[in-house]
Amino acid sequence: xxxxxxxxxxxxxxxxxxxxLITDDGPTKNLLSAMRYSTLGGGKRLRALLVYAGGGxxxxxxxxxxxxxxxxxxxxxxxxIHDDLPAMDDDDxxxxxxxxxxxFNEAVAILxxxxxxxxxxxxxxxxxxxxxxxxxxxxVDLLAKGSxxxxxxxxxxxxxxxxxxxxxxxxxxTMHNMKTGALIRVSLLMGVLCGDKVDDxxxxxxxxxGDKIGLAFQVVDDILDxxxxxxxxxxxxxxxxxxxxxxxxxxxxxxxxxxxxxxxYEDSLACLDSIGHNTATLKQLANFVVNRxx
Amino acid sequence: xxxxxxxxxxxxxxxxxxxxLITDDGPTKNLLSAMRYSTLGGGKRLRALLVYAGGGxxxxxxxxxxxxxxxxxxxxxxxxIHDDLPAMDDDDxxxxxxxxxxxFNEAVAILxxxxxxxxxxxxxxxxxxxxxxxxxxxxVDLLAKGSxxxxxxxxxxxxxxxxxxxxxxxxxxTMHNMKTGALIRVSLLMGVLCGDKVDDxxxxxxxxxGDKIGLAFQVVDDILDxxxxxxxxxxxxxxxxxxxxxxxxxxxxxxxxxxxxxxxYEDSLACLDSIGHNTATLKQLANFVVNRxx
Numbered sequence: 001x002x003x004x005x006x007x008x009x010x011x012x013x014x015x016x017x018x019x020x021l022i023t024d025d026g027p028t029k030n031l032l033s034a035m036r037y038s039t040l041g042g043g044k045r046l047r048a049l050l051v052y053a054g055g056g057x058x059x060x061x062x063x064x065x066x067x068x069x070x071x072x073x074x075x076x077x078x079x080x081i082h083d084d085l086p087a088m089d090d091d092d093x094x095x096x097x098x099x100x101x102x103x104f105n106e107a108v109a110i111l112x113x114x115x116x117x118x119x120x121x122x123x124x125x126x127x128x129x130x131x132x133x134x135x136x137x138x139x140v141d142l143l144a145k146g147s148x149x150x151x152x153x154x155x156x157x158x159x160x161x162x163x164x165x166x167x168x169x170x171x172x173x174t175m176h177n178m179k180t181g182a183l184i185r186v187s188l189l190m191g192v193l194c195g196d197k198v199d200d201x202x203x204x205x206x207x208x209x210g211d212k213i214g215l216a217f218q219v220v221d222d223i224l225d226x227x228x229x230x231x232x233x234x235x236x237x238x239x240x241x242x243x244x245x246x247x248x249x250x251x252x253x254x255x256x257x258x259x260x261x262x263x264x265y266e267d268s269l270a271c272l273d274s275i276g277h278n279t280a281t282l283k284q285l286a287n288f289v290v291n292r293x294x
Numbered sequence: 295x296x297x298x299x300x301x302x303x304x305x306x307x308x309x310x311x312x313x314x315l316i317t318d319d320g321p322t323k324n325l326l327s328a329m330r331y332s333t334l335g336g337g338k339r340l341r342a343l344l345v346y347a348g349g350g351x352x353x354x355x356x357x358x359x360x361x362x363x364x365x366x367x368x369x370x371x372x373x374x375i376h377d378d379l380p381a382m383d384d385d386d387x388x389x390x391x392x393x394x395x396x397x398f399n400e401a402v403a404i405l406x407x408x409x410x411x412x413x414x415x416x417x418x419x420x421x422x423x424x425x426x427x428x429x430x431x432x433x434v435d436l437l438a439k440g441s442x443x444x445x446x447x448x449x450x451x452x453x454x455x456x457x458x459x460x461x462x463x464x465x466x467x468t469m470h471n472m473k474t475g476a477l478i479r480v481s482l483l484m485g486v487l488c489g490d491k492v493d494d495x496x497x498x499x500x501x502x503x504g505d506k507i508g509l510a511f512q513v514v515d516d517i518l519d520x521x522x523x524x525x526x527x528x529x530x531x532x533x534x535x536x537x538x539x540x541x542x543x544x545x546x547x548x549x550x551x552x553x554x555x556x557x558x559y560e561d562s563l564a565c566l567d568s569i570g571h572n573t574a575t576l577k578q579l580a581n582f583v584v585n586r587x588x
Contacts, residue, residue: 114411
């Protein structure tokens with residue numbers, strides 16, 4: 001699939017999210033507006049792309065894939081809202097706009113995150129998706145584990161508590177596997193779940209592929225945080241360094257971090273060898289993860 | 295069922311939650327400890343009781359009911375953690391102990407709430423429960439809707455934005471139906487889902503019963519907030535008045551609020567008339583909701 005294919009999927013998910021996140025003039029107007037504000041109109045949609053690409057491995061219908069793709073973007077959006085809060089990373093800029101708690105207020109931001117998490121699970125359970133109950137519940141399980149205390153939320157605690165403390169490369173990797181990697185892997189696997197059943201070997205190869213690109217994503221994030229401008233990133237450049245958080249760059253240097261990203265990219269491609277069919281799009285996504293400029 | 299029956303269920307859910315909320319000495323120790331701290335050892339467990347009582351209507355097994363009962367208690371615990379945050383109600387006391395953000399810190403409290411929400415959905419999807427996928431996904435749908443922007447989180451925004459503003463009785467009722475009522479109704483209905491299928495008339499009668507006692511619960515909460523001590527409540531007495539939030543007492547006076555609670559209790563019992571069997575426990579729960587002293 002070409003870059004244009006990715007763009008089609010991005011347009012598709014933007015439209016779906018736009019329809020899913022309704023607003024009205026009722027008493028919850030601010031909450032609904034904050035949910036839209038922080039989810040729409042920005043972001044790479046990497047997690048949604050992974051859902052579609054995962055489904056592409058095994059003939060899943062895009063109409064089915066829309067639901068987990070949107071769900072994982074809602075989880076991601078909620079995590080960014082909460083991460084940016086003053087009690088957390090205290091960052092005022094996100095996707096080139098004021099962070100949710102600046103555009104609205106802290107209370108609305110906390111609750112918008114909470115409600116987005118609930119809506120993610122509501123989307124997975126939606127009767128309209130046409131997905132079987134067995135597949136839906138397997139997705140709920142994956143998504144809940146990927147975003148909970150053993151996944152994203154757990155990783156965020158380790159991240160926050162790592163400020164000003166030395167961390168080994170192994171600890172850094174464990175933290176990022178939880179904080180970012182888990183949801184990236186889950187995105188891919190939810191997509192796979194929506195299609196024809198894959199054999200155990202393929203499932204486990206895809207899981208490993210997800211782990212590799214999840215980690216690569218974070219290594220590249222650390223590199224971009226050092227080498228790009230805030231304008232390009234749409235978030236505060238050098239924020240991790242300012243907070244004295246350990247990063248791949250602080251532990252390995254810029255060139256060491258770049259080598260690590262390259263190695264993870266190679267490893268991710270190797271995971272796909274045993275699958276052997278329909279993997280072109282996943283390869284392109286891995287390439288996108290490693291060579292992105294923001 | 296006697297009061298002793300409630301106590302059996304309470305012991306049952308405490309044990310289940312104790313086993314579900316594990317801690318270890320790993321990097322997420324503080325997060326896991328905060329999740330335990332805010333969920334265990336306190337609370338009326340009304341929502342869990344409603345799950346068990348709902349299941350009792352239609353022969354659900356208690357082994358099945360444990361999962362949604364625990365899930366709804368995790369959702370409730372997360373909502374209390376977030377409600378108490380400085381950016382929200384800013385309350386330092388909960389269940390007679392320092393609130394989560396005081397016992398730990400704000401970041402850990404926010405993330406403990408987030409992870410508890412995820413774990414609630416993980417419990418519903420658990421392969422160990424033995425519940426069918428169809429029933430599980432119907433519970434995910436109920437729980438997500440009850441806790442999201444049209445339910446609990448939405449009600450909390452309306453509540454916060456109601457500070458210092460006049461509110462009609464109708465607006466107050468809408469707010470509480472969302473903030474407290476939705477999850478109470480959902481608790482009952484999740485229990486019902488775990489048993490033999492009930493007919494539409496019974497389902498809708500139980501829904502109405504849930505709405506009535508959900509609202510009664512809040513009216514009584516407002517009464518107790520005026521008439522009890524902080525020690526007895528385990529939370530700061532008069533907190534709503536101090537925040538200048540509209541309550542049933544501020545709108546109707548103490549005696550008007552008491553009459554409203556009594557009327558809702560009568561109405562709730564009337565909802566059960568059309569069911570006619572196995573409703574003794576629900577009647578006792580309604581009585582407990584209205585006559586509780588904390």
